[in-house]
Amino acid sequence: MNLLNKSLLQTSAYINGQFVSTPKTFEIHNPYNGKTIAEVSDCGISETEQAIQAASKAFKVWRKYSAGKRARILKKWYQLQLNNLEDLALILTTEQGKPLAESKGEIKYGASFVEWFAEEARRIYGDTIPGHAGDKRIMTIKQPIGVVGAITPWNFPSAMITRKVAPALAAGCTVVIKPSELTPLSALALAVLAEEAGFPPGVFNIITTQDAPSVGNTMTSSPLIRKISFTGSTAVGKLLLKQSADTIKKVSLELGGNAPFIVFDDADIDKAVDGAIAAKYRNAGQTCICANRIFAQAGIYDTFINKFSSKVKELELGNGIDPQVIVGPMIEEKAIKFVEQVVEDAQGKGAEILTGGQRHGESQTLLYQPTVIGNATTDMEVFRKEIFGPVAPIFKFETEEEVIEMANDTNYGLASYFYGRDYARIWRVAEALEYGMVGINTGMISTTVAPFGGVKESGFGREGSKYGIDDYVEIKYMCWGGVE
Numbered sequence: 091m092n093l094l095n096k097s098l099l100q101t102s103a104y105i106n107g108q109f110v111s112t113p114k115t116f117e118i119h120n121p122y123n124g125k126t127i128a129e130v131s132d133c134g135i136s137e138t139e140q141a142i143q144a145a146s147k148a149f150k151v152w153r154k155y156s157a158g159k160r161a162r163i164l165k166k167w168y169q170l171q172l173n174n175l176e177d178l179a180l181i182l183t184t185e186q187g188k189p190l191a192e193s194k195g196e197i198k199y200g201a202s203f204v205e206w207f208a209e210e211a212r213r214i215y216g217d218t219i220p221g222h223a224g225d226k227r228i229m230t231i232k233q234p235i236g237v238v239g240a241i242t243p244w245n246f247p248s249a250m251i252t253r254k255v256a257p258a259l260a261a262g263c264t265v266v267i268k269p270s271e272l273t274p275l276s277a278l279a280l281a282v283l284a285e286e287a288g289f290p291p292g293v294f295n296i297i298t299t300q301d302a303p304s305v306g307n308t309m310t311s312s313p314l315i316r317k318i319s320f321t322g323s324t325a326v327g328k329l330l331l332k333q334s335a336d337t338i339k340k341v342s343l344e345l346g347g348n349a350p351f352i353v354f355d356d357a358d359i360d361k362a363v364d365g366a367i368a369a370k371y372r373n374a375g376q377t378c379i380c381a382n383r384i385f386a387q388a389g390i391y392d393t394f395i396n397k398f399s400s401k402v403k404e405l406e407l408g409n410g411i412d413p414q415v416i417v418g419p420m421i422e423e424k425a426i427k428f429v430e431q432v433v434e435d436a437q438g439k440g441a442e443i444l445t446g447g448q449r450h451g452e453s454q455t456l457l458y459q460p461t462v463i464g465n466a467t468t469d470m471e472v473f474r475k476e477i478f479g480p481v482a483p484i485f486k487f488e489t490e491e492e493v494i495e496m497a498n499d500t501n502y503g504l505a506s507y508f509y510g511r512d513y514a515r516i517w518r519v520a521e522a523l524e525y526g527m528v529g530i531n532t533g534m535i536s537t538t539v540a541p542f543g544g545v546k547e548s549g550f551g552r553e554g555s556k557y558g559i560d561d562y563v564e565i566k567y568m569c570w571g572g573v574e
């Protein structure tokens with residue numbers, strides 16, 4: 091990798107302010123060409139316990155820093171991320187596959203959480219409450235919850251760390267991060283910059299591992315860890331929640347989605363097409379908020395699918411490093427096999443492949459063609475399952491009631507989208523959708539300033555915005571008596 095700042099490429103875990111190598115390592119591959127990029131420390135239970143101990147010790151110091159002092163270190167970390175934008179994006183694309191422009195976008199997006207929560211650090215206010223008796227006075231303060239275990243995914247290897255860790259650090263918590271075994275290099279690069287920014291040893295720790303179950307279990311069973319924040323699959327989220335029950339930890343879960351994208355007859359069709367492309371093909375369809383099911387109303391169904399398919403045909407597929415590429419490879423063989431299976435299922439049940447529908451080039455490639463499926467129906471797997479790939483099934487509907495019922499007919503409830511102009515319907519539909527987030531006439535909803543999170547089996551807790559810090563603090567109430 092041709093980095094300007096070579097020190098950003100680290101391969102050892104980061105514990106108590108030191109890069110720590112282990113005798114066992116595992117390989118990291120470039121998903122575009124399968125080449126080995128690095129061999130990374132394979133930590134186990136003992137390194138995880140060391141990191142938890144270090145974080146617990148550091149908590150006693152870090153929580154005492156003034157909010158302003160914590161904010162200044164966070165601001166420095168933010169600035170260092172922007173100063174190293176090109177290198178961080180190159181590391182991200184090389185290990186994850188997304189196009190370089192998207193990686194740069196992710197680094198800026200990720201850094202924006204650090205800037206935001208640096209500012210929020212000074213605004214962790216309590217209340218004064220009128221007392222319940224003449225001699226009583228009541229106050230609340232918010233205190234950091236303690237050591238946080240952050241378990242983060244491969245689809246946003248940088249931003250999902252900063253979105254969890256920045257509010258935690260701003261509140262005065264310390265963190266032990268377990269990045270995905272597929273993309274630990276972006277996490278380690280953030281550690282290099284965290285050290286340069288001046289976080290004291292033990293405040294920020296990274297455990298790289300192939301053995302996610304053991305490390306996860308060590309985190310969830312440790313009484314020293316007071317909070318688990320996880321982004322990933324609903325299945326793993328349920329497991330972590332069960333494991334956290336024994337020590338009654340606070341938990342935030344940002345899990346899977348099955349986002350509806352609805353286009354009503356009165357929508358601006360060209361804008362809806364662009365919004366659907368952005369919501370579907372970003373990161374090769376591998377985001378939890380990707381449009382999973384597109385619903386087009388009968389009056390515009392044909393126009394919508396024709397315009398949508400012809401634009402999707404133009405999306406350039408290939409190596410994320412090439413500037414003209416819009417859709418990169420999928421992350422691993424298992425993921426592309428799943429996409430092949432759901433497309434085959436849809437075809438077998440009468441769907442029409444309007445464009446794409448197969449792997450690109452040789453059989454061992456992880457490139458899957460941007461695909462549009464027409465005549466999709468509710469008995470197909472694409473209706474129920476999170477596709478997590480560049481495949482857009484399009485369903486026809488007649489009425490508002492029918493589409494709301496179909497949109498809500500899922501266990502998930504993360505993101506949803508719709509396009510239309512009738513203002514009364516906009517309110518009705520936005521209120522009726524059982525989702526944590528609703529994009530109205532837009533396919534892009536992610537931003538630092540808004541609360542990101544879901545309902546139902548998509549999880550709970552909110553990340554970003556003024557609410558993002560709430561998950562990392564406890565409210566303490568003080569009742570003062572005898573005030574005569």
Ligand code: SIN
Nearest residue numbers: 246321377378379536
């Ligand atoms: C996710 O897929 O979990 C995150 C997507 C985003 O923040 O935009």
